[in-house]
Amino acid sequence: MTTSRTLHAGWTLTALSDEVSIAGVPAQVPGCVHTDLLAAGLIEDPYLDDNENRLGWIGRTRWAYETTFAWAPDGHEHTDLVCEGLDTVATVILNGAQVARTANQHRSHRFPVRHLLAEGDNTLTVVFDSAYDYAEARRAAVGDRPGAYEEPYQFIRKMACNFGWDWGPTLVTAGIWRPIALESWSGARLAEVRPLVTAHAEDGRPAEGRVEVHVRITPEARGPVTVTAEVAGQVARAEVPAGQDRAVLVVTVPEPALWWPRGYGDQARHRLTVTLGDQEWSRMIGFRSVELDTEAFRLVINGRPVFARGVNWIPADCFPTRITRELLAERLAQAVDANVNLLRVWGGGLYESEDFYDLADTLGLLVWQDFPFACAAYPEEEPFHGEVEAEARQNVTRLTPHPSLVLWCGNNENIEGHADWGWRETLGDRTWGAGFYYDLLPAIVAELDPTRPYWPGSPYSGAPGLPPNDPARGTVHIWDVWNREDYRHYTTYRPRFVAEFGFQGPPAYATMRRAISGELASDAPLVLHHQKALDGNGKLLRGLNGHLPTPSTFDDWHYLTQLNQARAITCGIEHFRAQMPHCMGTILWQLNDCWPVTSWAAVDGDGHRKPLWHALRRLYADRLLVLTGETVTVVNDTDRPWHGELEIVRRSLTGEPLAKETVTTTTPARATTRVHLPPTVSTPTDPAAELLTARLDDHRTIAFYTEDTHVRFPEARYDATAERTGDGYTLTVRAHTLLRDLALFPDRLHAGASVDDMLLTLLPGETATFHITTAHDLDTDALTGPPVLRMVNEARH
Template sequence: MRAAPRAQVPEEIAGRSVPATVPGCVHTDLLDAGLIPDPYLDDNELALAWIGRTDWVYQTTFVHRAGDDERVDLVCAGLDTVATLTLNGVEVGRTANMHRGYRFDVRQLLRDGNNDLVVTFDSAYRYAEAQQERLGDRPNAYPEPFHFIRKMACNFGWDWGPTVVTAGIWQEIGLHAWSTARLATVRPLATLDGRDGRVEVHVEVERVADVPLTVRAAVAGARAEVVVPAGQRTAVLTLTVREPALWWPRGYGEQARHPIEVTVHAPDGDTVDSWSHRIGFRSVRLDTTPDEHGTPFALSVNDVPVFVRGVNWIPDDAFPTRITRARLAERFDQAVAANVNLLRVWGGGRYESADFYDLADERGLLVQQDFLFACAAYPEEEPFGTEVAAEAAEQVTRLAPYPSLVLWTGNNENIWGWHDWDWQPALAGRTWGRGYYLDVLPRIVGELDPTRPYWPGSPWSGTEAIHPDDPAHGTTHIWDVWNTDDYTRYREYVPRFVAEFGYQAPPAYATLRRALSDEPLAHDSPGMAHHQKAAGGDGKLQRGLDAHLPAPADFDDWHYLTQLNQARAIQLGVEHFRSHRDVCAGTIVWQLNDCWPVTSWSAVDGDGRRKPLWYALRHAYADRLLTVQPRDGGLALVAVNETAEAWTATAAVTRFTLTGEPRAKTSVDLDVPAYSSVVLALPADLARPEDARREVLVAEAGGTAERALWFFAEDREVDWPAAAWDATVEPVDGGQRVRVTARTVLRDLTLFADRLDPAATVDRALVTLLPGESTTFTVRPSGPLDTAALTARPVLRCVNDIRRS
């Protein structure tokens, strides 16, 4: 790999060839060669902006031996993005779409022996800016031309991501030799017919011989066969499987999958091609029938309503080829452990890898897949109209076998943007993507995969006659909380479905220390400022602190409190929305993951470390949730049950002083049917404190695992005693156990073991104890940690250890 001749590049790179890893990209190749610094560290990103404005040449020589094959194709699964391919000095083809594959017949160009393949990548910037100039500018959320090229939009930077405009062979490339015919596409559409499974296998063949072909399909003991006459290319085979084991979302049943195999045979019976996969039998239904509350957005799988406990997913690395199956499995396990049941693949990233969807199938995680349009007005003129249709058809076909995929969405926030972001005057009648979302994409999904619902946008209210972000209709995004309002405003919404809402916090301390060389580290030190990409982000963090928490005395306080405030905000929102499950059918928190070390809305940071938000999400998304909510001028105890069994228990509700003395108490019987909730008004003597600054309401059903707290005042106003505790540390298999016994109330006690060992993990966080109560933290470090450091600030923290002036 090398920079193109006459490219303006640093002296040490000009004229130099660098070993290329395929799949890979320019950035990772230069990084592996030691020619650039890590773009994720400090502000190195800025010094590397030239890479995206440079043309790059990939070249290889390979040996080919001619055989009897009638056809030899050069198959490119993914090229990023504007590529010209030349084989033995002859141009083979040109591409301009990262999101689809290409295949070129090169048999006549191949030599017996050495062959030279050159792939030249033009600057994505130059291509996009030329299209922008040709078609006329269109508004977007950032000053980058990402909407004028079919490429991963967040490569151009986002309010959580770096600007690293990549180029390279980002998926597999190679030769495919074949004769007679091949399976061009196989599209199995699995549904349920009563208790039986039904699979329509749609097959498209490509031919070099005009002869009859026999196509066979087999799954779970069922078989079918069809002859494709000479001159024809398509066939449909229908198989019925009697009462198969079903695929269910996690928490609802097993994730049964069945191998399916499709073969195509020449007239002499020889198998000329085959295809295999695993499919799952399940039905998906989206209920949008208007009711007394508006328009619902309620997902059912196998005729069982599923309350969505979701998270938004962004690319886990700005350089996709660094995302391994093992890394995805770790992230999926973190999602499952946080009681998540759906991942929404956001429209500014990519259609994810086969490993992604296979792992989702395996773990029972539902997937909502956006088509790749985000936060911009997209042109519909050529070449984009044709490219979008081809890309969508390829991806709908590719992802059809995966039972975890339950919903296609047309775009992220673009219809909303057209309504509310002052786009219309700037567009002056030019195309902006409406035709994609309301015509092209629903038509492709309807033709190629009618087994899954399609929704034109996120947010979207179900019709153009209603504002796209109306909370009473369809899906809504709630961003006024982060941008302008306090997070208690979540309680003013009773939406049908919340597809995005989020709150920021910095990453783990160890992540910051790896990524930044700032000395001293401060919330506004240069590296911290560079790794805060949200407009006015630090001011918004400060606004949240001022509204709720004591003033931080130093960076350690600021780091803890901002992470705590993020957790508090999302926990409040999720519990509120779940408490209205009779109206609201799901929430998708922004966001699960990060693509680099950054202050963002994520629950898991760019180094894979869990932020306090992750622990709050695990609690708020629990199968059984007990929560205290304001209702009708008082307080109510709400019990939410997302299991198949009724939840019966006795809940004890007590108003305590912060010194642990009971002031009022009651008990209530819980009888919560499967997949439902109950709301129980609390007596006035419990809901009204004698001294709001010194009391807390505690509700428990089955111990502290199902405990709900209600404080009557904000932490900054509470009369907190100076934190006091006793702590012991003992070794356990694979780590250390820290036992903390409270001598005073301890508010949101959290142990940050990564401050002592970057590899250390902790099993719990955000634990509130009354005097005399105890809790344990199990720490799993790379080696024993210092006992004294493990049980003192800044490692072991709570709100009421903040040093007051």
């Protein structure tokens, strides 16, 4: 029998510093120093203005958390202090006796403490040393290593982006960030359950499911004990003899309902229950098989290749204890609503919470999990090697039940950094992480989770001696676009799998207005503080060149740079999807933000969907028409053939047909078809005054023969009316002239207002209807014109 008692009440926070006079502040556990100081009114919100600049002292201070709790003998033989997450350099003290020292945010700890407990009041103290002091001391001991930033994040096993990134603030945290509890038991305890779940499918139909349940008990039993595993009505039992602590139970389930990624089938899950006496461990599992075709780099689920319509995921808040299940549910729903089917958990963050993976399981979102190493050469000496092994073993074991997890990846960009960023010249013979990525981590995955593939890093071409960022092999990261090249450069690539690529745009107006109290101008100091990329706003402006008008006001800058972000990603994803099955995945950098910032995200730090999100929903739809001046590629990522009459029309800007071609097309399931356009429609008489439309069933796409800066757009004329509806407003726009990339920004009127669609191009005579969701009254006149209602040809005048 086991009993557990959380120790989350009565904590106080004290600074152990002669320079900082903070003592006895009420503290939230789980939590962190920053959120406790913010709740106490002792610091300004680090997400607002440039408050971040004045809070660096927090990460360089020692802090003590302390609580008192009552305890009485409970009749059990053993009592452990279970710390699920300590961030990061912690000394645990119970009743004045040191229990342990830890230095790894990514792992949990269990300490026997019964001998230290006293009847009555007990005092538990957790002292956190400065993460900076620890990391800098380790750097001095093992020698410096190169990285993308000057901060010493590679010298401590902690969320790297706490030390700042090109989209995130420098807010180095400390605290008891996951639950802490006392757990008591007698006899044998169910210490670990590791289910390895597989399925054998024939032609996509289930034949047999198998669960190999690895169980560890502790301490060694004095007599034999029986462990039972049950799933889908099938039961297996094993007797663990005295003196042993492990058992393997195999449960076979005939013809189980399979778990599929969204778009391929249902997300069937089954409850697996493991019992030892009166102890019970229970999780939802899913039967499915996973393969990685390394020759083509494609994921194969239940025998079926899956095109990854992916997004990269960063921690949803700089302070992880604020990341609730409700927040995760909102973000993952936004991913699903944008037709995403894969999340890559990026290596500069965390192994995410159980809620994250459970939601992914439920929604059918595949998860690619990086081990937490990013953009730096990492030392392999002790204590790092032991800590990395311990955290990897814990988290690989913890995550085995989740069918959504389909790939373990060794790191983000470290192999590329060693090969291409000049690291070898500065490293000499010092370690840089190769032993982790090529030896330790694959061995752990092979031992503990052979049901899932492992890939050493991203980008990576399949072997240590190959150029890691070769588009022809493995995974590629494309960052010459954004950093140097125009976004049309995407079309020069023929990649196998694009694991990172992106283009920046500012957050929603409401997000900027909430976070920035001063002037909103593209070059205003506080606006620039919320832009962490090197020369980020300069690149935003240069990225408009040749594509869109040069903005003369902040409102124009905001709309045009958001639009250009969507245009750039449209160019990339359309080009990559048109190459299916040669290319079998795109993972956009990035879905989400952790604070209010100009970044590559589709959803900003306050949860507002940027124009990019609306573009992504179309780009990641099951069916897509990719129209260039010379071809139409029909992309059919469904299980049904797509057959119909493809209509291609060359038109004047007034919408008048100038030439028309109709082609009967059939595109098989999960395939593409390329239709070459005859000169009658591919060659305009006047590129500045014509456009091209393609329609197949209810799918239509529009392309122009030249860039917007050369198109002779008419002055925008339209009728717009707004009326109250049950949960907001309906806005109807009827075009009298061509309206290019019509967008609506109701958050300018109220931060909570959102719109259901955006970036629509209307031909003369066409109508678009937008639904605005809000509980607040909005000015209907303001809804029908700038800066709320925008279009490219309005921005030109």
